[in-house]
Amino acid sequence: MAGHVNMMDDYLIANLPPPILRSALRLLISQGAITQKPFVEHVRARFRENPPTLRVFSTLFTGNDGVTSECSAYVAQIRCMFSCKMSEESIPHLEQFVNAIYSRRVSWSETSEVAKLLTSFDGDIVQAIQALKETDPPPTAELLITLNNFLASLKNCAEYCSAAQPRLRFPFARGRQQLQDAIRFLFPQQRSTSLPPTPPEPESEELASLPGEIRQAAVETFRLGPFEVPRLFNGLWQLSSASWGSATTTDQERALTHAAKCGLTAADMADHYGDAELVYGVFRNKFSKHSQTTVFAATKWCVFSPIPKPVTAAWVSDAVCERSRRLKGRVELLQFHWYDYTQKEYLDVLAELVLLTKTCPTTVSAIGLCNFDSAHLAEACEHLIARFGEVGLVSNQVQFSLVDARPLRRMTETCEKYGLKLLTYGTLCGGFLSERWLDKPAPEPYSESNRLTPSQRKYLDTIHHWAPWHTFQALLTHLSSLAAAHSVSVSSVAARWVLQQPAVGAVIVGARLGVSEDHADDNVRTFGFRLSGEEMGRLNEIALGAEGGRMKGVFERLGDCGREYRNVH
Incomplete structure (x- = not known):
């Protein structure tokens, strides 16, 4: 169906420089499915017309x-x-x-x-x-x-x-x-006829000796199900798109090895993060069998659309085994995401997952949630208590930062009630909470001159929901003074603030494995200090606003945790 195009708009499009045209397209498709879907369909149709x-x-x-x-x-x-x-x-x-x-x-x-x-x-x-x-x-x-x-x-x-x-x-x-x-x-x-058998990964001498080199004393840990894990996870979301760049397997392994030597032995990934599960599975299987217990894999099962069949134990088991196969071993933590709370099959799925941790702990050891809001986290916990007499869940992964403190409204209290820990992402706002953006003007999100990553565009939007750019600069200025006082980076102070919040188990910090500068050493410095009550109070004044006004504003605009990722009727 052809739509009317203003003649001057058509003339403008015909003469725009390509960088500005691309910027305009990014802006348009950011408006959601109403523009993104026809854009992709149009491109696909043109390619199929002229293959x-x-x-x-x-x-x-x-x-x-x-x-x-x-x-x-x-x-x-x-x-x-x-x-x-x-x-x-x-x-x-x-x-x-x-x-x-x-x-x-x-x-x-x-x-x-x-x-x-x-x-x-x-x-x-x-x-x-x-x-x-x-x-x-x-x-x-x-x-x-x-x-x-x-x-x-x-x-x-x-x-x-x-x-x-x-x-x-x-x-x-x-x-x-x-x-x-x-x-x-x-x-x-x-599997047994079309492909040659995958040879076992050779044990690496460097990785076999790794446990003795890990700087455990420098890293805070917490209990997550049956495991003691670091309070900072390496996030592998960046492997979900080549937009962040690509690295060789050698460079990726080098980055993971360095992080592990620093004591950062846990990684967060998902089935749809490109080849993240495969990369991490190969990495940890280069350890000696004894040493493999020193690394921790947290992956996800994300259901984004209606499921094609009734929930059965076999169907759930197959999904878990698929992730275990890609990781070449045990899934220490499987985090479950569900697309629509009105479709209550998710409660049956969670019950089957919890059962698997009891019957097949060498395949999957603990179950968590991903981007669940407070009400439905409670609903899931109550369902499992009624079924098994215990919660059976250990965590919920949500966005949490100085500029998105929505978890403090309801989530932290709900997690403490049911004994769950929060694993938080977006804690550094895609790098905006760093020295790099201090005293800088607000970037135009779709301009090619800024070269913002996809995550930075997302978190820039969060910042704008929180407060004007000049207020964000005031926050960075105060973080910078605290960083200087503690001899750490601005990012370390931002992460420390989240780590000192109720119910928080760990922060997840993105790792562009082998693509950009390795921040593992700086990340570990997050554990070398604590913010005093006075320092936390002053940060709260800026981050949360008077009487929590800024936090409440973000909550009202975006909804409870995870609201932006699913359809709630």
């Missing part, structure tokens, strides 16, 4: 250590395809790119533009295959052939890299692992 063609190998790579403009354009085209829900159609193009590498006998140095492109393309493969898994396509013979052909292409590329002189690093290890996982997920009957 992209496979590029000739010689146009992609010249064989030297450079990237052609044709190659960059082809990669951009592939990214558009899987991003507009044409993931299955994008696979032959992904395969063609990989085929070109060994067919053209491309070589590269690790600091070259080619190496950077290949690392980024590895992330693209991860995202394309993740998009395919999330669409849950029919397991047709044609799809299996397509996936196996792509896997064979990656195998050929790995053999080419191994035989090259000098030897080349195989650049698509993450993508290959994600593809193998997709075949196992979409074609479970093919």
